Amino acid sequence: MAAKKRPVLTDAELEIMNVLWDQGASRVRAIVDALPRRKAYTTVLTLLGILEKKGYVRHTVDGPAHVWHPTVSREEVRRAALRRLVDKLFEGSAELLVAHLLKDEELGGKRRRRKG
DSSP states (O other): OOOOOOOOOOHHHHHHHHHHHHHOSEEHHHHHHHOSSOOOHHHHHHHHHHHHHHTSEEEEEETTEEEEEESSOHHHHHHHHHHHHHHHHSTTOHHHHHHHHHHOTGGGSOOOOOOO
């Protein structure tokens, strides 16, 4: 069975997802504190609501606070993004993507490390 198609993540949403994947289930304050670029508490809360509507996270209630949980793995999101890239830019051909990567010296350099 094919994986459920979810809307694409924005950069701000992806930052939040990276925190949840790295830390696991977290309260909003912990997410805000772990973000690589400072965002207001209310902004993060709004983005979490959007992510929940898109199907990327869910929340549970722990006393007065919500605890946010990722519902998809980093690998699932990577796979879906790569599939979109291949479909849109490489005529659906993974072989064309690989050939392009091998030919592109800039992409063959050192692996970039994520900040945070």
